[in-house]
Amino acid sequence: MIRMLLVGLFVALATGCYQQPDSASFSPRAVPEKVGMPSAKQERRRTLAYAHTVEIDVPENKLASIQATMLKACQDAAAQQCEVLESQLKTGEYPSAFLKLRARPEGIRILLATVGQQGDITGQSTTAEDLGGPIRDSEKKLSMLKAYRDELEALRKRQLQDADSLIKITRELAEVQNELEDATGVLAVLEKRVDTELLSILIEPRRQKSFWKPISSAASDFGGSLSRGISSTIIGVAFLLPWTLLIGLLVWVGRKLWRRRNQA
Numbered sequence: 001m002i003r004m005l006l007v008g009l010f011v012a013l014a015t016g017c018y019q020q021p022d023s024a025s026f027s028p029r030a031v032p033e034k035v036g037m038p039s040a041k042q043e044r045r046r047t048l049a050y051a052h053t054v055e056i057d058v059p060e061n062k063l064a065s066i067q068a069t070m071l072k073a074c075q076d077a078a079a080q081q082c083e084v085l086e087s088q089l090k091t092g093e094y095p096s097a098f099l100k101l102r103a104r105p106e107g108i109r110i111l112l113a114t115v116g117q118q119g120d121i122t123g124q125s126t127t128a129e130d131l132g133g134p135i136r137d138s139e140k141k142l143s144m145l146k147a148y149r150d151e152l153e154a155l156r157k158r159q160l161q162d163a164d165s166l167i168k169i170t171r172e173l174a175e176v177q178n179e180l181e182d183a184t185g186v187l188a189v190l191e192k193r194v195d196t197e198l199l200s201i202l203i204e205p206r207r208q209k210s211f212w213k214p215i216s217s218a219a220s221d222f223g224g225s226l227s228r229g230i231s232s233t234i235i236g237v238a239f240l241l242p243w244t245l246l247i248g249l250l251v252w253v254g255r256k257l258w259r260r261r262n263q264a
Contacts, residue, residue: 047132051198052108058119060095060205066118067097070201073114080107081196097203108197115201122206131190138187145180152176 058066067089074082082103089097101111115121152173156166 046194047130047135048128049131049193049197050105050108051127051129051200052112053123053125053200053202054112054115054121055123055202055204056115056119057122057206058203062119063095063097063203063205064089066203067099069118070099070101070111070115073111074101074103074107077103077107077110080104080110082107082111085198095205097201099199099201099203101199101201102196103199104196108199111199119203123202129193131194135187135190135194138183138190142180142183142187145176145183149173149176149180 056066067087071084071087074084080103082101084099085102086098086100088099101108103111152169156169156173
């Protein structure tokens with residue numbers, strides 16, 4: 001805002017003799033007055049960003065197929081702006097799958113109904129973040145930048161005789177336009193978070209693990225466990241061997257001294 005005041009003062013001084021009688025003088029201080037308070041419609045609109053988390057227990061051999069089912073469900077809900085933000089599939093001793101989806105509220109309800117049919121729901125939670133303040137701040141900043149840009153455009157259209165002033169106004173216009181694009185992007189992200197919802201799905205085989213899975217995992221890791229045990233034993237022997245020799249030497253010397261003392 002300080003920069004706006006300085007530029008406005010400079011331009012006003014540079015063009016004071018050239019202004020038309022019916023033209024309003026440029027004053028950045030008047031910009032906030034054009035913004036005004038949010039309308040009643042803006043106050044009543046939805047400003048909460050919802051995030052849902054669901055955990056389901058499924059058979060281990062169905063992890064990949066259930067993940068594929070949920071991905072297809074999101075693809076089918078393209079009309080609800082469903083998009084995949086993250087997708088993971090882990091195998092091995094602790095297999096699991098994870099999905100993070102974003103969609104409109106109607107799409108989230110469809111996805112929740114679909115995931116509920118895939119297995120036993122073991123956990124479910126919903127959180128909400130109020131973005132009303134950030135959205136209003138972004139809208140206010142956007143309105144102020146637009147008003148300031150309009151004032152600069154009006155000054156440039158006066159066809160100033162001072163080339164230096166015209167160059168400075170053009171440069172300021174470019175900077176304001178960049179700020180305007182950034183503010184528009186920030187507001188778009190906030191509005192998207194409000195208009196859509198997040199859904200995180202954790203798929204794990206907890207109670208439905210295969211009976212033989214722990215046994216097969218232990219058997220497959222037998223060789224590795226054996227080698228680690230042997231290596232630990234060797235390291236222990238190497239660590240204790242010097243101390244054993246030292247203690248044995250001290251005992252031998254002590255017995256020698258003891259015998260000489262008794263013979264004397």
